[in-house]
Amino acid sequence: MIYLDHAATTPLDPAVLQAMLPWLQGRFGNPASDHAWGQAARAAVERARSQVAALLGAQPEEIIWTSGATEANNLAIKGALEFRGLRGAHMVTARTEHKSVVDSVRQLESQGLRVTWLKPDAQGLITAEQVLAALTPDTALVSLMWVNNETGGINPVEALAPLLRERGILFHVDAVQAAGKLPIDLSRTPADLLSLSAHKLYGPQGIGALFVRKRPRARLSPQLHGGGHEQGMRSGTLPTHQIAGFGEACRIAGERMAEEGARLSALRDRLQQLLQAALPGLHLNGHPQSRAPGILNLSFEGVEGESLRASLGDLAVSSGSACSSATREPSYVLRALGRDDELAGASLRFSLGRGTTPAEVDQAAARVIGAVGSLRRIAGSGTAALVSPPLNAHGYAAPVWAAFSDPRHAATLPEGAIAASAGSPAGALRLRLQAELDGRRIVRAAWQAYGCPVTLAVGEWLAGWLEGRSAGELQLSAADLRAALEIGDDKAQCALLGEDAVLALERQMSLA
Amino acid sequence: MPTYLDHNATTRVDPRVLEAMLPYLSGPYGNASSLHRYGRAARDAVEQARAQVAQLINAQPGEILWTSGGTESNNLALKGTTDRVAPTRLLYGVTEHPAVMEAAESLKERGWQVEPVAVNADGLVDWPAFERQLGAGPVRLVALMRANNETGVIQDIGRAAALVHAAGAWLHVDAVQAAGKIPVDFDALQADLMSLSSHKIYGPKGIGALAVKSHVELTPLHHGGAQERGLRGGTENVASIVGFGVAAELALQELEARAHHVLALRRPLEQGLREIPGIRIFGESAERLPNTVQFALAGYDGEALLMQLDRKGFAVSSGSACASGLGEPSHVLIGMGLDRDTAKGAIRVSLGQDNKPAEIEQFLVALRGFVSA
Incomplete structure (x- = not known):
């Protein structure tokens, strides 16, 4: 497996695991307990607090532990606005924020908060001028991500922070x-609240932090009550092992940042060059310069997103944010950049990390180049070789996978063959069948298609089924297709497409 | 430790x-x-x-x-x-x-x-x-x-x-x-x-x-x-x-085995506690978790007792770890109608699978030592 999905989650650094283990073994005290067991755990928690603070140029007492970035973002936004009072309040944020920011803000919006949702420019960035223009006398908070998780684009946080401070607006x-x-120095960048997650920087899942500035003091209403931990801002027993791991992860990150950043930028550029040299019709989603090392997001013209992902086998990349992958909707961030549904859907985010090697980058590029070329040829554009997808990594039903991974009938037939097409109303799926006749009998069938793996499997399966049949023997319903390929309800439209194509072919044969 | x-x-x-x-x-x-x-x-x-x-x-x-x-x-x-x-x-x-x-x-x-x-x-x-x-x-x-x-x-x-x-x-x-x-x-x-x-x-x-x-x-x-x-x-x-x-x-x-293990420790613990003059076990006549006993010694401040027990090598608590260090009497005991002084004397012992009979004996010895001192 080639893992290029480090923006979703990173493997635990072995040194981080070593830092965690003592607290999962003998030294298990509750950091809130007064006795020696508790004191030992508390000391570990405070050491980690200093390590996290050091990465940010912050003071240890400005770090509040949370269960992750989602909680940190919720606490920052809801906590700040509830403390101020929602009445009459206004805030500014962007459509390209992480879902946990977007959903927290929407929740408050439904309770009466007025919100300006900024749209990014074509490169996915928000400008300082845009933010300033959106401010009103009632603006209480601006929430803006430093680096976008999908495009890697860097927003002008450093430029914006002093401008918002001058105006007394919480940032x-x-x-x-x-x-x-990226280097973060909160002693020079006067942001008031800043969210962090451990598992994006080789620390454990389930732990994050919110920086809450002491001077001037950012005030929050707590979101989790009970016990008064974390200066009353976030109650709950502290998970010592997670916190110790987060601290160590930050220490390592600080140590390696410059060297690792340069290495990952070079690898990312190499990946981009390899892909762009081999494939036309690529769109960079993001800013060509102002971007974090390691993230590359591209849209591929002329291929359907799900088939592209299915063709990549055990190359782990992301298509949009993992947090919304389950919904399979085209990335709202890419839509905000102005990509249409098709290009947003046919996007891949490569995120390189500490363990990524040049050889892996080359293999990943070759895999993608092969898959895109093959799918474009199947869709009727280009002459690239057909490549069999290596591995059913997404759990397609066996008959679908068998047909999708061995598209031996994907071709165009010489002139004189009968052709018929079917498509979904929105044009998201297209299937073209061709038949070479000997009298009334089909001696050779072929197909081309644009669509998801099930659509392509329907094409391949139909071509095999057609061969040897005569006009009058082409009765095949969508239900038959669903049974033969084990197509579920969610893909019923693919079977209907197949039925339509067979009907259309039969009509053409009767005309011939 | x-x-x-x-x-x-x-x-x-x-x-x-x-x-x-x-x-x-x-x-x-x-x-x-x-x-x-x-x-x-x-x-x-x-x-x-x-x-x-x-x-x-x-x-x-x-x-x-x-x-x-x-x-x-x-x-x-x-x-x-x-x-x-x-x-x-x-x-x-x-x-x-x-x-x-x-x-x-x-x-x-x-x-x-x-x-x-x-x-x-x-x-x-x-x-x-x-x-x-x-x-x-x-x-x-x-x-x-x-x-x-x-x-x-x-x-x-x-x-x-x-x-x-x-x-x-x-x-x-x-x-x-x-x-x-x-x-x-x-x-x-x-x-x-x-x-x-x-x-x-x-x-x-x-x-x-x-x-x-x-x-x-x-x-x-x-x-x-x-x-x-x-x-x-x-x-x-x-x-x-x-x-x-x-x-x-x-x-x-292991529910039963675990309960059995801690009950076998709690029985002698409670027996020993009851022999100490001025002791009071909270919720004594109610059905309780098999591993928990909370008590107070008349005339002793819980915080002071905790510190002394800590020096003798016993990690116990006055109540909720979350409320530690606040110096406030337990709201649980106040809610049960106890006066503030009694509530402030509370010590909670909560047993676990690693505890051994000898530890209970030593704990009782330590406790008796403070009382007789």
């Missing part, structure tokens, strides 16, 4: 993708 | 639990929400753990939501059921954990009438008063704990549930201390919501669960992401979830 920064990758 | 007699504060991670966690810490990683293969392996592990945790309390896997721990579970239960409805009343037991108490009190700002439910001197619900309270107007939610973290007193949740439901309200049960120590049956107790925590049952810290019956309308605390059916955003903490699952499975398997 929250989601720095989940920036921390450990 | 001193002898650890504070298992209601936290427990060590069982080596079998750690072993189950390690592959998810050092091996196949992946965000459980990602679609690729490693993400799916993580998701399968998360679902297996969900079934294990469900089984511990005889719930359905689909009723289990992951949280960052008992505090979040309790906050989610109270705030999540009161968010999108016109405020009425919310009742909570006067001896509840601070996470319930303070979450409840925070709802006053949103217009809720928040009232404590009184208990008697043993820490048990004062049933006639409770019935009158329920009848005094509409109630949205009642929060009562299955077993108290300080005294170990076990509440008759089944009886409460019948009354609560008859009043048209939902019942939230904080089972953080009870689960894994006594049988807890989400279904049979007729609870609508129930909080659980991993680190009280030899699992890792930083992971908990809220069991929610399907008829309960819950709004999330943490917005963002479709995890946990949209009810709890955030990347799943896979290793900790897996650890919690195994801890729950072991707790269920």
Whole structure:
């Protein structure tokens, strides 16, 4: 497996695991307990607090532990606005923020908060001028991410922070993708609240932090009550092992940032060059210069997104944010950049990390180049070789996978063959069948298609089914297709497409 | 390190639990929400753990939501059921954990009438008063704990549930201390919501669960992401979830043996305590968790006694670890009608699987030493 999905989650650094283990073994005290067991755990928690603070140029007492960045973003936004009072309040944020920011803000919007949702420019960035223009006398908070998780684009947080400070407006920064990758110095960048996550920088899942500035003091209403931990801002027993791991991860990140950033930028550029040299019709989603090392997001013209992902086998990349992958909707961030549904859907985010090697980058590029070329040829554009997808990594039903991974009938037939097409109303799926006749009998069938793997499997399966049949023997319903290929309800439209194509072919044969 | 007699504060991670966690810490990683293969392996592990945790309390896997721990579970239960409805009343037991108490009190700002439910001197619900309270107007939610973290007193949740439901309200049960120590049956107790925590049952810290019956309308605390059916955003903490699952499975398997082990230690402990003049055991005549005993020595300040015990090598607590260092008497004991001085003298011993008879003897020797000194 080639893992190029480090923006979703990173493997635990072995040194981080070593830092965690003592607290999972003998030294298990509750950091809130007064006795020696508790004191030992508390000392580990405070050491980690200093390590996290050091990465940010912050003071240890400005770090509040949370269960992750989602909680940190929720606490920052809801906590700041509830403390101020929602009545009459206005805030500014962007459509390209992480879902946890977007959903927290929407929640408050439904309770009466007025919100300006900024649209990014074509490179996915928000400008300082845009933010300033959106401010009103009632603006209480601006929330803007430092680095976008999908495009890697860097927003002008450093330029914006002093401008908002001058105006007395609270500034929250989601720095989940920036921390450990870009230098952050909160002693010079006067942001008030800043969210972090451990598992994006080789620390454990389930732990994050919110920086809450002491001078001038950012005030929050707590979101989790009970016990008064974390200066009353966030109650709950502290997970010592997670915190110790987060601290160590930050220490390592600080140590390696410069060297690792340069290495990952070079690898990322290499990946981009390899792909662009081999494939026309590529669109960079993001800013060519102002971007964090390691993230590359591209849209591929003329291929359908799901088939592209299915063709990549055990190359782990992301298509949009993992947090919304389950919904399979085209990335709202890419839509905000102005990509249409098709190009947003046919996007891949490569995120390189500490363990990524040049050889892996080359293999990944070759895999993508092969898959895109093959799918374009199947869709009727280009002459690249057909490549069999290596591995059913997404759990397609066996008959679908068998047909999709061995598209031996994907071709165009010489002139004189009968052709018929079917498509979905929105044009998201297209299937073209061709048949070479000997009298009334089909001696050779072929197909081309644009669509998801099930669509392509329907094409391949139909071509095999057609061969040897005569006009009058072409009765095949969508239900038959669904049974033969084990197509579920969610893909029923692919079977209907097949039925339509067969009907259309039969009509053409009767005309011939 | 001193002898650890504070298992209601936290427990060590069982080596079998750690072993189950390690592959998810050092091996196949992946965000459980990602679609690729490693993400799916993580998701399968998360679902297996969900079934294990469900089984511990005889719930359905689909009723289990992951949280960052008992505090979040309790906050989610109270705030999540009161968010999108016109405020009425919310009742909570006067001896509840601070996470319930303070979450409840925070709802006053949103217009809720928040009232404590009184208990008697043993820490048990004062049933006639409770019935009158329920009848005094509409109630949205009642929060009562299955077993108290300080005294170990076990509440008759089944009886409460019948009354609560008859009043048209939902019942939230904080089972953080009870689960894994006594049988807890989400279904049979007729609870609508129930909080659980991993680190009280030899699992890792930083992971908990809220069991929610399907008829309960819950709004999330943490917005963002479709995890946990949209009810709890955030990347799943896979290793900790897996650890919690195994801890729950072991707790269920070994429930009787564990209870037997700690009871065999508590009996001589209580016997020895009773021989000390001026001792008072709280909730003594109530049914209690097998591992817990909370007591006070007349004329002794709890903080001073804790420090002396610490010097002699015993790690015990005055009550909730969360409230440590505040110098305030236990709200649990005040709620049971004790005076402040007696309450300030409280010491909680909570036993665990590693404790040995010799440690109990030594503890009693140390305690007698202070009294006779």
